[in-house]
Amino acid sequence: MHVRRPATLASLAAELGVSRTTVSNAYNRPDQLSPELRRRVLETARRLGYPGPDPVARSLRTRKAGAVGLLLTENLSYAFRDPAALGFLEGLALACEGAGQGLHLVPVNPEREDVAAVHRAGVDGFVVYSVPDDDPHLAAVLSRPVPTVVADQPTVEGVDRVGIDDKAAITALADRLIALGHRRIGVICMRLARDRNDGFVSVDRQHSAHFHVQRSRLAGLQGAFGAVGVDWARVPVVERFDHSTASGASAAAQLLDADQDVTALICTSDILALGALTEAKRRGLRVPQDLTVTGFDGIPDGERVGLTTVRQPVLEKGRAAGKLLLASVDPTRPREITLDTELVLGSTSAPPRTADERWFGP
Amino acid sequence: MHVRRPATLASLAAELGVSRTTVSNAYNRPDQLSPELRRRVLETARRLGYPGPDPVARSLRTRKAGAVGLLLTENLSYAFRDPAALGFLEGLALACEGAGQGLHLVPVNPEREDVAAVHRAGVDGFVVYSVPDDDPHLAAVLSRPVPTVVADQPTVEGVDRVGIDDKAAITALADRLIALGHRRIGVICMRLARDRNDGFVSVDRQHSAHFHVQRSRLAGLQGAFGAVGVDWARVPVVERFDHSTASGASAAAQLLDADQDVTALICTSDILALGALTEAKRRGLRVPQDLTVTGFDGIPDGERVGLTTVRQPVLEKGRAAGKLLLASVDPTRPREITLDTELVLGSTSAPPRTADERWFGP
DNA sequence: AATTGGTTCTGAACCGTTACGGTCAGTCCA
């Protein structure tokens, strides 16, 4: 009795006295050999415990891994807790499933800049979701000779992209608030760069933000409110590194502490807005009578509380990213997909109270 | 000008006039060559557009794919919508991330029995989550010569496993309801086999269920209630193929239509229980005064409404599965991990009304 | 009898890399 080395296609062929080609054909091209021989091959395979052609060896030869890589430079918990990210993930997974492709989640340690995992991933292409412009992992992905689709951000020259028109979307929201009469606003946004900066944001930092999505939304707000004479340099903008309701709450607190006269809190995500709502409640501020709060994304929890927000088709975005990537062989495919968004007017927005009302009640 | 074939390690070596080994070492073992030469190699690589060693070829040679496969035989939307599955996924992802391993979601079309994707996945091991005993994909996974960990179900001889003690957990719950005085109960469970059977379940089907988890829970209930003289054959058990609140609601409706005297609805998942609560409300039944409803899992939405349930550590389960798999080289590791559960007494359970109360009010 | 066509199977090249066991020149030490 000897140590049994796992059977290979070659050993199986030897056992049967046929060529490796024939064994290979038994698995991949049944029409290339007689049914009888094929039966024998398969039966012998079973007997020898041969599990079928090795996927890695096959991938090497065929130059196809049968999987799509997904890169997100966040703590993984983010992807599984943030409903927007989750919707994207689901859409992407559905697209992959539909094409029989695996979905390979690239392990990224957000702390360390270890790019090796990107180089180690045996995939036919990458989807990159919402990473900063200067992310080293993104650079590693782009250095690999496989098609890539970027979702949301960043915009990279010559790389396919799926996203929404962030600026237009938030402009619609801003215009609505302006129409309601809001001029004194505060903004709560997600992280703008890879460094942690939990606090107020200079206009300069806003403009040089490494997250295109956040940059666009802030720019949209600046444009809309600037058009009605609001001096953007005086608009308080608070940034939070972590994307959570707790962050939203603390940011709202920080902002309201600094500026009591704010009539509307515009948050660049629903999660942050939900936190802001909590903080407003804690302070005894009635929403929307005393304070308007808005979000961005259109997540179920936001809908539940009637949050005024911009709804974006997250699942569709993921699916589109997957389809775009998997259609990379087709030169006529679109290089960029911009999905529609929808302004959702909920019950968290209303005209601001007048100064009189603020002091003497409605 | 010729079509530039992508550079390989060999072409790079040729260009430099060194051996392939040396180029390989430049990437993998910097200490094996002089810093100067290494610099030249890397620089030439950049110049030639060589993206570093091909991951697939490397995997073939090293016999390591650097990824863990995850098999779940459900509509993928299930995995991304069911909070319990999601928690598992997150835990598993964290374990993988911690070990620098990718997580490869195997694309399974639940409709077709296409096992090819399992054979095509270049992974170092599999985690199988909650599939039926007789699942062909599971068989395909087991036929592959890589370590495998099964989560929740099924129990396969000689295969590592992570799970909870379903029977004990639900017995604790049942004992509690029994102590409260419930004898006339109804049960709503998830699918028991791969065929769709939306309706009442014979005892026979219960016992031959292909989902070990459901089988154990039903058996636990039968044992507990049998011990106090309840004739299990008369206990209505309703099965639903789809796991959704809508299913829970319709199952509750079907059950309450058939048996008005039921004082408690025991659901084998929180999702189903939430649906049952909706249906109870629709009928004007007050919970828990008129009807006790219980779940299983301990998901956030359940906690929010105060659902009486069994909480299981889903994230920890995922993490444990990952760790167990990644520790496969260690022969001293445990072969089976059973995690603790916790009975959560919420506000959806109370003593049953007496017959008098039922007719004349409390 | 020669040609054609079809089926079934084979041989050799190739996919791009890393493991393993060297070689070789130079240094150190007695």
Next chain:
DNA sequence: TGGACTGACCGTAACGGTTCAGAACCAATT
């Protein structure tokens, strides 16, 4: 001066398949 040791590099042999051009054979057609 000679032997052991070290650092830097190389050659060969896998790793386990797929592919493609043909070989061999047989039956049917010309």
